[in-house]
Amino acid sequence: MKIGSSKILYIDSTQAGIAGDMFLAAMSDIVDIDMKVLADAVCESTPWCKKLDVDAVDGFKNKFRCKEIKLALEEEHAHKRDGKDVINAVLKSGSKLSLSDKALEYAKKVVETLLWAESRIHGKSMDEVHLHEIGSTDTILDIAGVSYALDKLGVFKKDIKVYGSPVAVGGGYVEMRHGRVSVPAPATLEILSKYNYPFIGGPVYDELATPTGVALLVNIVEKVLRYPPLIKPLKVGYGGGMKEFKSVPNIIRIVYGEDDEIPFLHDKVYVLETNIDDLDDETIGYTLEKLYNEGARDVSIIPVTTKKSRPGKIIKVLCDEDNYINLVKILFDETGTLGVRVYPVNRIILKREIIPYNVVLSGKQYKVNIKVAKDNLGRVIRVKPEYSDLVYISKKLKKPLRIVREIIYEDVRKRIERV
Template sequence: MPDPTTKRRAYIDCFAGASGDMFLGALVDAGVPFETLESELSKLGMSDYTLSHSTTTKHGITATKVDVLAQEGHVHRHLSDIVDILNASSLDQDVKNRALAVFTRLAEAEANVHGTTIEKVHFHEVGAVDAIVDIVGTVIGIKHLGIGHIDCSALSVGTGSTKGAHGAMPIPVPAVVAMCADVPLRRTEIPKELLTPTGAALLTTFADSFGEPTTFTGDTVGYGAGTRDLDEIPNLLRIEIGDDTSLAGTETDEVVVLETNIDDMNPEWFGYVGDRLWEAGAKDVYVAPVQMKKGRPGSLLTVLCDASNTDAIKRILLGETTTLGVRQTTMTRTILPRRHATVSTD
């Protein structure tokens, strides 16, 4: 396998949601040799499945479909069973660790939904051989392609209900909602489960950011096909891969920028308002002089915050200042890593 530290970057476009087999198909389509995937997966020590791949077309787009045909019956596994399978395998330790991170994220979500502990969670569909192969195979594919950073689009989800081990469930299913608590979802009217628990676990474990990538030029594109044929959109997952041209040693994140122009408030009040905004979780607050209508001097009050704090910040701006409205935009920041340390100045 290539050196996992190779600086390659991927952008995953989930316009039709995501599942484990779609992720695996996209990686094969983007250049992971199928023979390499088979060889590495054989190290799992699980022989009760058959792996195959084929070329298919969805809405005129050529894609790769990867299928895992399992011979085992319906098996319920605990997280400890997955740990035993991974530990007993001859997989690279990095692959083991990253695959376990995906299953742990799934277990935490299921435990949250069912009010239990991760040790007591039963993996149903996700504990089956095909899901294990999808997850481990995806980790192998990411490592093989040398992908060190993953950006992801908003995750498309369907509507309606689906049947699972616990009976009828709303779409998206509760475990998916739990894993995507801080992830932008693109809700559609498609009456199908577009985003599966396996797909959500893979993306929320490995994606470094959700939104449009910055300073990125893709030189390779792969399409992974899902099983269903959808009328509304092609049932595909797209991955674009290219060199990481971002600034070395930096990170990117998304912030909400809230702004308002004020020309009829005592400037001394900005100090009080700023304190309230900081207490509400603002990342930055600043005031700049501006010229407003009829040449009147005014102030531009700008606040940077996380999306989760937006409503609280807006309530303060509308309630504690004289403004009648607030502008809102979402921006991507490039930042240096930050840490706290205690130093001696003697």
Template sequence: MTRHVWIDASAGVAGDMLLGALLDAGASLPAVQSAVDAVAGGAVRIRTREVTRAGLRALKAEVEVLADDPSHRTWRDLRDRLKEADAATAVFRCLAEAEGRVHGIPAEDVHFHEVGALDAIADVVGCCAALADLGVTSVSAGPVALGSGTVRAQHGRLPVPAPAVAELARGWQVSAGGDGELATPTGMALLRTLARACEPLPPMVLDRVGVGAGTRDPAGRSNVVRVLVGAGEAPVEEPPPAGREQSAVLLEANVDDLDPRLWPGILAALLRRGASDAWLVPIVMKKGRPAHTLSVLCSPALAGPLREQIFRDTSTLGIRHSPYGKVALDRGFADVTVDDTRVVVKIGHRDGVILQVMPEFEDVAALARRQDRPERLVLQDALAAALDAGLTVGAELGMTLRPA
């Protein structure tokens, strides 16, 4: 048996709302405060009070900051402060990576602004501690209301959902749900890190319900997050993903009337345009015609431009598209030297540990041609050079890689 929490975020989600709901479901406030003190050093106090939201009783969690705190923190600063708070570290890492993608900078350099303040640390650490105190072994959530309109940020007004919220919501079922900002970056990062799936309420023996309140009390809508806690059957365990989960789109087209000499250039152009991968599969179509299926895997943001490129560069009359999830390692490039020649090596890594090492074959082939040697031997030399440089599977990544 497992102890499961299902999060109802149909009215939105924020860190303080989720914390209030978990405390309302029976999590110990002293236990939560102790966990927060271990990170924040007694600089914040969590208080609770009962309120109503559109006539519904709820618990409002409020964080009182007892000490001055810099309003700007980088992910590196927060990671040092969190130390052994593993779940909270994962939440902030998720948020840093989303903010980095939005602003086009490395996650290490992301400045969290108000998200880096002590009250946000209390929300994240508090939620993780509350789940542990409730004995929760698994979490899932329903669709999330993101809101609509605009919100004021440090650099001016932004559309709702805010860019970081939209990035964090990729691959999750969402709706507008109402006016204003209904989901915050901290709330979405908590949900995406802690919840295993977006799903309807799963079968379980329900024993606790918690309702957490947001700050506003808009007319006609209960501004709350609910958590439903109960016991259910243990799910079949799957091995953890080897990297970061991402949303993807698969574009496919069957083509039977294109000069096959054009395909190498078409595949190369799609990859240059940003496709994650592109490939051909030989097929037989109606009337026994030999043909190819063109498959292109890409991010949702590139699906439209790449679809137009396929229409432009091939003779297809239609393109299928399907949403997919994928798990991708973080990756980057390093240089090694083989016989006084630079060879680029691609590194796949996770949490600072190298999981894949492979020399770029074009560099290997070019060096093999210059030396009039078999490519397989030059490839072995490149792998040996990578090993000498400490780039080996299972080793800690001790250098900064060039972006892939």
């Protein structure tokens, strides 16, 4: 990621989950939304809507300020509404709001995600599903409203990265038309499963994540992070839900910001560490090789003094977040250690690329891959010829490796400085 070049939207639903109205409320705390325009567009586009008044008001949850969506709704309570009716209502609402094509596509995809979940639960095609809560006007309002807010912020037009936290789903049971079901509700669980979106139970014994909320979430988040990203916050939106909990403010938090303005790249890796004082060097070497083969970015063996003044070693591994569990297992299996320290770290790094160069030595032409490291301003910080290429040329010319390296490095450095 290029720092300073893009904006970030971070959706934090780890505290109290997510619902459509909470998402809309939090977005209204970040970007100005004309709620009358939104309500009129939705009601005029929804055949079963008779009257709809909407407002985003300041409220409090456990003494924490937030925005809350308040609505007065009159609608026809038709028993059956199919998916096409809902999609048409959402798209017509979006057209009246002058949403971009990408925003309309997002809104449609959210409805299709809900329809897919219902069809999977009831074993029917999406065209056969009978909609109840999903077909209500307030659901259409949530979908059209969130799409409207994201579009106004520029999410669908600009270079804005959207990250999300794991979502809290609560616990216990929820009463539905078809009876009492476990939390998360079946539709919610199906959506999270389809998109491989991580969730966590609690922190209260109630339903925290609704199908509409998670459908809006999974279709906009590009990457799920266990911790907030490196971000310079510009605005923070707080959206309150309808329920009241004694122990937890029923609030979703959305942070809009930008990358830190330094001329380098950054990424996040996981560090795994374990202390070893009773393992032979051959087994340690084998473990190191296996860690690399299984995707470790880097492995270090650090000499230390352990308990009772015994000499020992720290095996330190750098890896990607999605691979650390596998590498922890290798450390347990191969070393017999009793524990592994695991923690995420942010790294500031240089942009690296491999550039093939042709060099002429002793009248012959050779190809050498050069690793070039630059900052985001384009300044070359370091160049390094590929070791295996240097070895090949050294053997062919029967010249010392250090001499070959110096000649090639000097030649490459001059060429890069001229570029």
